[in-house]
Amino acid sequence: MRNIFILLLLSLTLFGANIDKFAQEMGYERDFSTALLKAKKAHKPLVMILGADYCPWCRKFENKTLQSTLIKPILDKDFVVLIVDKKYDIKTFPSKYRTQFTPKVFFIDARDENILFETAGYMKRKEFAKSLDKAQNLYRATQ
Numbered sequence: 001m002r003n004i005f006i007l008l009l010l011s012l013t014l015f016g017a018n019i020d021k022f023a024q025e026m027g028y029e030r031d032f033s034t035a036l037l038k039a040k041k042a043h044k045p046l047v048m049i050l051g052a053d054y055c056p057w058c059r060k061f062e063n064k065t066l067q068s069t070l071i072k073p074i075l076d077k078d079f080v081v082l083i084v085d086k087k088y089d090i091k092t093f094p095s096k097y098r099t100q101f102t103p104k105v106f107f108i109d110a111r112d113e114n115i116l117f118e119t120a121g122y123m124k125r126k127e128f129a130k131s132l133d134k135a136q137n138l139y140r141a142t143q
Contacts, residue, residue, distance in 0.1 A: 032093040035082035039110035107135035
């Protein structure tokens with residue numbers, strides 16, 4: 001029983017390393033304040049992706065959508081991206097972005113931290129590309 005408990009604890013702590021590795025490979029931020037400052041300086045909207053270690057739809061969104069050759073170049077060019085875990089990172093971002101749904105994507109105007117709009121659930125590449133276009137248009141309209 002003790003070994004099972006130890007294995008369970010180890011498996012729960014592995015996600016932190018996995019999300020860190022994914023963020024590093026993708027060039028995403030992991031700290032809200034750092035990402036917000038970077039978005040302000042770059043005059044770009046902030047995309048905050050809220051996931052959970054137990055969420056298979058989050059993994060699918062990361063692997064199929066975020067890593068796609070359609071989405072990654074758009075994110076790299078036009079946005080600052082932050083990825084957080086709703087459980088492990090909960091104290092690192094403002095409470096107004098907390099939710100029960102994952103994956104959840106907040107498109108944030110970094111100048112005033114207002115939400116331009118948000119999406120919930122897994123999105124395919126083309127659908128998410130439309131959301132990125134919408135976020136860019138909303139951001140430009142507020143300038």
